Amino acid sequence: MPEQGNITAAIMVIGDEILSGRTQDTNTSYIARFLGTLGIDLREVRVVPDVEDEIVAALNALRARYTYVFTTGGIGPTHDDITADAVAKAFGVGIGYHPEAMAIMAARYKNPEDFNDMRKRMARIPDTATLIKNSVSGAPGFQIGNVFVMAGVPAVMKAMLEELAPRLKRGAVVHGATIEAHMPEGQIAAALAAVQASHKTVSIGSYPFYREAGPGTQLVVRGRVPQEVEAAAATVESAVRSEGVEPVRIRSEGL
């Protein structure tokens, strides 16, 4: 796929709980598909620990390189939630209680005592950042420059993603065709390489699977011009048929 002018993104997942294997990250695939619907290419993901210097270094590397960076995790009320401070440090700006964030959060607690100092930490926002509203649990995320800072709890992250989406530039959506062939991928590999060589505007991926009925391969054709994706997919299907196997088109996105 041509690279020029594409809108690109990286995700930075912040959290010891992912690195210890305690929690299975599902935010990445959700954000990836969400960005896909907006025509934004996810190019890199990094998972980093709850360590300020690591967050700062990774964020500065990613924000210099991609149109957008989306972070998840580390914006709660507890001592291990250090994302806001780390982001302020990465941008070289100060951090303080954001009046609007304070107002949003104060309104959530009927008993003012419940809006304690630790909860107030969630209203500390880097200078120059704008809020990302959180319709699920109140405490907002924020945007600073090209970086969007979101919660790690999936339901909250999803709400924040909906909220921030109107701020994003959109690109041409990638269309895809997924073809299942009940044969080992080594049997179709040469033909597939030939299709890729003659259809340079699409990318063709091959993903083997093993089921009780035997080995098979999912062949995925992706590209930004639907007719070219369809043409390449049809050629792949012919190649599968040439091996005496009937291909099954299991998914067509935007074709």
Place this chain on the structure above:
Amino acid sequence: MPEQGNITAAIMVIGDEILSGRTQDTNTSYIARFLGTLGIDLREVRVVPDVEDEIVAALNALRARYTYVFTTGGIGPTHDDITADAVAKAFGVGIGYHPEAMAIMAARYKNPEDFNDMRKRMARIPDTATLIKNSVSGAPGFQIGNVFVMAGVPAVMKAMLEELAPRLKRGAVVHGATIEAHMPEGQIAAALAAVQASHKTVSIGSYPFYREAGPGTQLVVRGRVPQEVEAAAATVESAVRSEGVEPVRIRSEGL
């Protein structure tokens, strides 16, 4: 947790299918837990696309920084499997058909015609690398320096991980206690910060959840000295009780 002398690791996931959101990565959490049982700290994960320069740059950054790097994906027979070449390039070594890999693979195909040129690609191994056997589907992974190159298919990756484990240095295992408190994390946050401040050899994480019965928090105490983990966990439990909630110890690892 003290950092000196720890054995560290990074994972590099290679694959457009993860970045497009088509495939949910589960290898990372499996490898994380596996390394945990060996006392090896997973410190970073990167997901990179099927692009040679990206693989080379990420691998060189990670292998300089951590004791071990584990890669998944991109070692199959198809044109989009470029990991072996990229790893050779990162190490500045040549690549060619590895005699033992050729023998292993040739033995799998009764009909010699089936051992076609594309399948032979899977026997191309960087110079100086040693093989990692694959008891599931034959085509081996390999180790070069401190880098272990594995398949992306979970069943194959798991078999390779078992196979390579005896080559790894082991560290002191991290022990953990997980305590569930049926209260919002903002209610326990101050007490938790105090426990963390007075128990510096452990790390305490707080992970909120939302269930029908109401909000709650999982409090995770981790550290390398079981008595210190247990002492901190007991203090956390007392803090939860002080708020009028009975804590539930849902998991104790090595205590």
